[in-house]
Amino acid sequence: MIDQLYQDIILDHYKHPHGRGLREPFGGEAHHVNPTCGDEITMRVAADGGTLADVSYDGVGCSISQASASVLYELLQGRTADEAFQVHEAFVALMQSRGQIEPDEEVLGDGVAFAGVARYPARVKCALLPWMAFKDAAARAGVNVSVSVEETA
């Protein structure tokens, strides 16, 4: 069962993260922490019209949270707000599925490797940490990637 959690894709992203490091310029930044374990992430979003021109991040944390940030970068970098919204929604739904959803690789790419994480309730927060920080950073950059943000904007 533990192999489903620590899939090679996740370990690869953890050991060799994509797009890591905070970059300029950026339109919005958010810093999120997981108070129970001390994991931290800073996420920056640079928007160019309706496109996510750059997504950059830095943080400390476990393999799940750090690999999740790397996958997020791969999936959302250069995408339109609408596309990012779809991916974001699909990833959050997968994490909240308790392992009951078959993820769509077309939408989630390497993110499908996180299906196993959904079976470990204590680790779902780790996987979602970068995605929640991204949502806030995107909103601050003027890009809405979730229904709740759009409603309150």
Next chain:
Amino acid sequence: MTFDVARVRADFPILDRKINGHPLVYLDSANTSQKPRQVLDAMREHQERHNGNVSRSVHTLGTESTTAYEDARAKVAAFIGAPSVDEIVFTKNSTEAINLVAYASAQLLSLGPGDEIVVSEMEHHSNLVPWQLLCQRTGATLRWFGVTDEGRLDESTLDDLVNERTKLVSIVHMSNILGTINDPARIVARAHEVGALVLLDCSQSVPHLPVSVVGLGADFIAFTGHKMLGPTGIGVLWGRSELLHAMPPFLAGGSTIETVTMAGTTFAPPPARFEGGTPPITQAIGLGAAVDYLTALGMENVHRHEQEITAYALKALADVPGVRIFGPATPEGRGGTVSFEVDGVHPHDVGQILDDLGVEVRVGHHCARPVCARFGVPAMTRASFYLYTTTDEIDALARGLEQVRKVFA
């Protein structure tokens, strides 16, 4: 009496469990201890045969409950060598006990700007945050002892830190993260020399070693039941009688009063003054049974067993490549709580892989974030031992760490 760990283990039903197909290896007793059948039976027996509210009923069940509740108080008093039973205040946990003293201190010590409260960098958040809040409320200043690279309290600044402005010093007796056992003698002497009070957070010491409040010389100690074989929901504040008498109630209500009119209230003497509302009766009785269990084994024997396990564990962990231990590297002046890191692997991942092998450890900042910051890590992995821990379990931990290294190689 010789200490027989196999006989002790037979009293703990949960130790028969399997986790993910492996025998349970419970190495998280500093978080919460497991409970022996004797404690579980005492609580069930009370609920099934004697349940009534305490201190307010003339009927038989109420009287039996009151007697059992007060007997538990007497057992706890004897366990820590308290001069008087009335110096034992039952609380919900250590956190409430410390908050009680912090709340009452504003009035008791007439705190204001210029006064100082002293803690240490080694504290659990529950012995740090209440004092931060007290200082915010009163304008007093919070100061603290540092921690040395070896994980000891840095007492080199004692005479400067504890001075004529100091009103209260609140220090951990045994660190929940580094395992360090502090000898409070010099700090207590210095504090009393300048007229300051001393509270010791004994949450990790009372369960594991013989503790006498007279020997410690402190003015208050706080500890909790669930870390010493008792249930959750019951903690203890011990305070010197004259201080408790001078303190205002913290959570006021039924039981805390002497006379109430619509215009005002006079309050009962301690400990009732501090036990507002229906107390955790069954839990207090469970704690009393836990004290009986520990007393029958002898705290010297419990402590000696844990010292042996700790020495074995320190060596076993040091032998695993890439493992760095935080805190004292030898068993002298430390208890059976060992925190460490595995090079290149986050504690969350260490704990997850160990759990897959049935080994239950704590990961994270252990409610002592300043300690993690002091040692430059966001989190630590912690293995903590108790009277039921065996060397076989330490071997299982060491094997598990080899597996961790393999997965993250």
